[in-house]
Amino acid sequence: MSLDTDALRVLADPLRARILELLADEALCTCHLVDATGARQTNISNHLRQLREAGLVEAEPAGRFTYYRLRADAVQRAADSLAALAERARHQTEARRPC
Template sequence: MIRLLADPARAAIVEVLAAGPACTCHLVEDLRMTQPNISNHLRALRHAGVVTAEPHGRYTYYHLSADVLEAAAAHLAELAARARASAGERREC
């Protein structure tokens, strides 16, 4: 998830979708990226479960999956808590 969202274009798509569902044409306009580029990034985000697609007439609207992002955030928070708790411990060589 970290590697997926580390890409600036994907992070920008997620930022736009956090404001609400959008179709590819909205993302192209908002982010000033090409449609094939947006589609490639959306495919990766869909595959990871970060976004879902909803057909609506001729268009497909993409929704951000809050549950997936919350699960990733909880995992990172747990790692941070473990790191904080064990900061002074060293393993013997």
């Protein structure tokens, strides 16, 4: 399993990480995320676009609003790739490539 560098890059931003934390509990619209984070609406929208493009969030239209939901399967894949990397390192004892 290889690292999902796109997902990890997106997860590395503190505001995007906070958005994901909020979406883990419930589906929220942009106005909720603005209230919860204090960030500007355009900033939240840009971060949501990046999260959608990385496949971590899905949009759900509801009348005039769009609700965003965390995709647990995508987050799990990113977590699994990191866990696999840690497992490889755990089993690497004294392996060393000669110079």
